[in-house]
Amino acid sequence: MRNILLTISYDGTDFCGWQRQDFADKGKAVRTVQQTVEDALEKLHKQKISLQGSGRTDSGVHAFAQAANFYSPVDSIPVEKYPVALNCFLPNDVRIMEARVVDENFSARRNATSRVYRYFINTGKPFASQMRYVWPIHYRPDIEKLNKMAECLHGEIDCSTFAAAGDQSVSMFRYIDDAHFFYEGENLVFQIEANAFLWKMVRSITGSLIYFERMGKDAEFFKKILESKERKNAGPTAPAKGLFLHEIKFDGIRRHI
Numbered sequence: 001m002r003n004i005l006l007t008i009s010y011d012g013t014d015f016c017g018w019q020r021q022d023f024a025d026k027g028k029a030v031r032t033v034q035q036t037v038e039d040a041l042e043k044l045h046k047q048k049i050s051l052q053g054s055g056r057t058d059s060g061v062h063a064f065a066q067a068a069n070f071y072s073p074v075d076s077i078p079v080e081k082y083p084v085a086l087n088c089f090l091p092n093d094v095r096i097m098e099a100r101v102v103d104e105n106f107s108a109r110r111n112a113t114s115r116v117y118r119y120f121i122n123t124g125k126p127f128a129s130q131m132r133y134v135w136p137i138h139y140r141p142d143i144e145k146l147n148k149m150a151e152c153l154h155g156e157i158d159c160s161t162f163a164a165a166g167d168q169s170v171s172m173f174r175y176i177d178d179a180h181f182f183y184e185g186e187n188l189v190f191q192i193e194a195n196a197f198l199w200k201m202v203r204s205i206t207g208s209l210i211y212f213e214r215m216g217k218d219a220e221f222f223k224k225i226l227e228s229k230e231r232k233n234a235g236p237t238a239p240a241k242g243l244f245l246h247e248i249k250f251d252g253i254r255r256h257i
Helices: 033-045 079-086 143-150 201-214 219-228
Strands: 001-012 062-072 094-102 115-124 157-158 173-184 188-195 243-249
Touching: 001 033, 001 079, 001 243, 033 062, 033 079, 033 094, 079 094, 115 201, 143 188, 143 201, 143 219, 188 201, 201 219, 201 243
Parallel strands: 062 243
Antiparallel strands: 001 062, 001 094, 115 188, 115 243, 157 173, 173 188
């Protein structure tokens, strides 16, 4: 039995997040990315297949490269044929980009060393086709000030300030490898890489940084907000539509915090 790792791209607009949810209110099933791909795997293999993702994305969040593995009971399908075969059974808002065989003990969740997210903020006049994928703010922030604040987000940090109400994580500590802004045309992009993230953490950080820059705050102020460990001191949470899971890394240092 082969252990196969998939790279999955999806438009999260019409999904209730990544994780399978068997029933929502009133007993109705909800649409999730995991369930949609598992349904395609079942059609291909003629039996139920369980898919393990590298992590969860919330409702409305997109992915360039989610990683997920499953055990295939079929040896007759060449691994390089899986993307084409599965995409035949998938809707247009989910695409399998790559498939490869990995070690039998490999786990997309446990073996991931870091997750990279990118948040897209449009500072000009976005086209209609962009509106599902950017947060329009209608002004051009000072990227130097933003990056000075973002420099505070490095190393092992108690991220309680940016934890959403209801987050059930055992620890609020996360190891952040990098956080910085850069421009791509009229899009201001915030990239952040960490071993893992709290629920809505990236959106909370993004919204806070943009809010504080607009209010004229500086890095020293942001550092105090971070050290306060109080969610009430954070800024507004950025909308889900601008957030993309950009990359899952498996070759870095594995930090368990």
